[in-house]
Amino acid sequence: MTRSMEHWLRVPHTAFCPGCGHGILLGALVRAVDELAIERKNLLFVSGIGCAAWIPSPNIEVDTLHTVHGRAVAYATGAKLANPKLTVIVVSGDGDLSSIGGNHLIHGARRNIDMTVICANNQIYGMTGGQTASTTPVGACTATDPEGSQYRPFDLCALVNAAGAAYAARWPVSAPRRLIASLKTAIQTEGFSFVEAISPCPTQFGRRNRLDDVTALYDQMQSLCITRQEAETLSKQQRLERFVIGEFNDD
Amino acid sequence: MSTKSERLILMGNQAAAEGALKAGCSFYAGYPITPSSEIMEMLARRLPKQGGVFIQMEDELASLAAVIGAAWTGAKAMTATSGPGLSLMMEGLGYAAITETPCVIIDIQRAGPATGQATRVGSGDLLQARYGSHGDYCPIALSPWSVQEMYDLTIRAFNLSERFRVPAFVLAEEAVGHLRETVRLHDEIALVERNREVGPPPFGHDQQDGVPPMPAFGDGANLMVTGSTHDEWGYRKVESPEQHARLVERINRKVLDHEAEIAEVDAHFLDDAQVAVVTYGFCGRSALAAVKALRAQNLRVGMLRLKTIWPFPDQAVRALGKSVRHILVPEMNLGQLVGQVRERVRCEVTQLNQVNGEVIVPADIEARLREIIS
Ligand SMILES: Cc1ncc(C[n+]2csc(CCOP(=O)(O)OP(=O)(O)O)c2C)c(N)n1
Numbered sequence: 001m002t003r004s005m006e007h008w009l010r011v012p013h014t015a016f017c018p019g020c021g022h023g024i025l026l027g028a029l030v031r032a033v034d035e036l037a038i039e040r041k042n043l044l045f046v047s048g049i050g051c052a053a054w055i056p057s058p059n060i061e062v063d064t065l066h067t068v069h070g071r072a073v074a075y076a077t078g079a080k081l082a083n084p085k086l087t088v089i090v091v092s093g094d095g096d097l098s099s100i101g102g103n104h105l106i107h108g109a110r111r112n113i114d115m116t117v118i119c120a121n122n123q124i125y126g127m128t129g130g131q132t133a134s135t136t137p138v139g140a141c142t143a144t145d146p147e148g149s150q151y152r153p154f155d156l157c158a159l160v161n162a163a164g165a166a167y168a169a170r171w172p173v174s175a176p177r178r179l180i181a182s183l184k185t186a187i188q189t190e191g192f193s194f195v196e197a198i199s200p201c202p203t204q205f206g207r208r209n210r211l212d213d214v215t216a217l218y219d220q221m222q223s224l225c226i227t228r229q230e231a232e233t234l235s236k237q238q239r240l241e242r243f244v245i246g247e248f249n250d251d
Numbered sequence: 252m253s254t255k256s257e258r259l260i261l262m263g264n265q266a267a268a269e270g271a272l273k274a275g276c277s278f279y280a281g282y283p284i285t286p287s288s289e290i291m292e293m294l295a296r297r298l299p300k301q302g303g304v305f306i307q308m309e310d311e312l313a314s315l316a317a318v319i320g321a322a323w324t325g326a327k328a329m330t331a332t333s334g335p336g337l338s339l340m341m342e343g344l345g346y347a348a349i350t351e352t353p354c355v356i357i358d359i360q361r362a363g364p365a366t367g368q369a370t371r372v373g374s375g376d377l378l379q380a381r382y383g384s385h386g387d388y389c390p391i392a393l394s395p396w397s398v399q400e401m402y403d404l405t406i407r408a409f410n411l412s413e414r415f416r417v418p419a420f421v422l423a424e425e426a427v428g429h430l431r432e433t434v435r436l437h438d439e440i441a442l443v444e445r446n447r448e449v450g451p452p453p454f455g456h457d458q459q460d461g462v463p464p465m466p467a468f469g470d471g472a473n474l475m476v477t478g479s480t481h482d483e484w485g486y487r488k489v490e491s492p493e494q495h496a497r498l499v500e501r502i503n504r505k506v507l508d509h510e511a512e513i514a515e516v517d518a519h520f521l522d523d524a525q526v527a528v529v530t531y532g533f534c535g536r537s538a539l540a541a542v543k544a545l546r547a548q549n550l551r552v553g554m555l556r557l558k559t560i561w562p563f564p565d566q567a568v569r570a571l572g573k574s575v576r577h578i579l580v581p582e583m584n585l586g587q588l589v590g591q592v593r594e595r596v597r598c599e600v601t602q603l604n605q606v607n608g609e610v611i612v613p614a615d616i617e618a619r620l621r622e623i624i625s
């Protein structure tokens with residue numbers, strides 16, 4: 001049985017490029033809030049700056065706060081504390097949440113204030129033309145690392161868990177059912193919950209890394225996904241080259 | 252305006268916190284910094300007791316961010332800081348300006364630039380408050396000279412901020428923040444409450460005074476708040492020349508066009524004055540002592556104290572320029588406001604500047620006035 005989700009949407013189409021994963025995440029997100037039957041009036045989406053920050057704004061027809069680059073969690077903290085009745089959901093990019101906004105992210109997790117933070121991780125700065133992010137894999141080519149990035153990417157779920165998050169999960173957008181389930185769990189979890197959605201960027205990441213073909217880009221993303229059990233057999237270094245998927249709330 | 256009142260001896264920073272509570276502030280987010288921390292510490296104790304929220308954030312970027320987030324839930328929200336923190340808040344200031352978010356920033360100025368002298372006085376943040384964030388915007392900034400005005404002008408900052416949907420500053424100097432003197436805490440004070448009407452466009456251009464209603468999150472308005480150029484409903488319009496000009500012009504005009512309503516000055520001995528001091532903040536105290544000393548010798552000097560810095564009190568300063576032959580502008584910086592005066596008057600203008608981390612004493616102002624007179 002399917003239900004139309006159009007009543008959640010404010011505009012007839014999104015601004016995302018063909019093949020961008022952010023639109024799939026948008027679809028998963030409205031399904032999650034729809035299934036949870038949250039009172040729309042009390043739903044607040046907060047985002048930073050970047051393509052991912054456009055997922056809620058203007059697309060989702062609820063209260064939206066599209067802020068400045070990196071600070072979405074801090075804005076959300078103020079809104080949630082001042083009106084605890086709000087269900088506060090932050091949606092932003094990897095660059096936004098973890099490069100410029102990394103400090104706010106870990107302090108959000110540390111405070112464990114009730115909010116959900118969703119990171120659309122395309123491993124690059126999409127909006128500004130494909131520069132290196134703090135999530136770019138070693139060796140991946142970007143506009144600012146034409147010979148390949150040299151520094152290790154963050155493991156965002158491990159980062160927020162270490163800082164005190166109540167719940168963390170990572171799924172590729174190509175696993176929408178598990179993604180929706182985790183989004184629902186995250187929204188229902190009291191405290192700071194975090195969902196990382198691996199969301200391919202054909203325009204900026206694929207194009208620079210011999211993955212111009214969207215299908216090839218998605219195939220590659222899926223081939224890199226491994227379960228936590230599979231990850232246990234790998235070294236820390238090897239794990240950073242993969243996407244360890246699943247829920248990370250058991251420690 | 253007030254009927255009952257209570258007299259106390261308070262520190263300027265405490266009086267500001269009392270003023271905030273009186274004005275209806277229910278949210279504080281901040282990061283500790285000398286010489287402003289007493290405001291934060293007092294609100295940390297008092298706000299939660301009366302159902303408000305206090306939170307210490309990880310830095311000043313986050314502090315103003317949280318304040319703005321809270322303001323959009325309908326709260327009267329504030330932060331307090333000093334120069335180094337204010338520098339970090341420039342990002343949020345521009346965001347508050349373009350999203351038309353009421354909020355109050357109390358800046359207890361110390362000697363800068365950078366870390367400068369944390370416990371010493373300065374008036375170095377005037378232009379940063381006005382122009383420090385990129386693009387064109389016009390905040391409101393008030394300048395108290397006493398503990399009483401720390402209280403009164405903090406209340407006024409909240410009222411003006413709500414009235415015009417703009418960030419409002421209390422730009423005080425360390426010397427006023429840490430001054431202890433008697434203050435009257437009024438019981439009955441007129442408070443401005445935000446118009447939260449749902450229906451009209453929340454960023455609309457139709458209001459005569461340029462101030463659209465501002466519903467809160469949770470009011471059912473499906474708000475689209477964005478720091479990008481937007482139309483009256485909040486839809487991003489990042490490539491339209493007309494939309495950008497219209498928005499930026501309105502958010503500036505709504506403050507500048509109301510200069511007469513916002514700008515307050517305090518005149519002393521100006522009726523027959525030939526030479527006047529134009530002053531603000533703590534310096535006004537020294538200026539008044541100097542003027543009184545010279546008046547005792549029948550010298551025709553006076554003083555105009557600017558209680559409002561931004562929007563600049565245009566009318567009052569223009570009028571003064573026509574009635575005196577010479578104006579002296581003493582400042583605890585290298586001349587941040589004297590240019591504003593020069594732009595508006597034809598009479599001679601002399602500046603007196605001091606950046607040694609100490610207040611300008613009456614004798615220095617008196618000596619300079621004597622030179623001007625003779
Ligand atoms: C303070 C500031 N610095 C830089 C920028 C430019 N900028 C806009 S979006 C962006 C990166 C966004 O990357 P990410 O959060 O990963 O989102 P994506 O576009 O990849 O979805 C940058 C650097 C900005 N808007 N503000």
Ligand SMILES: [Mg+2]
Nearest residue numbers: 093094124126
């Ligand atoms: Mg990105």
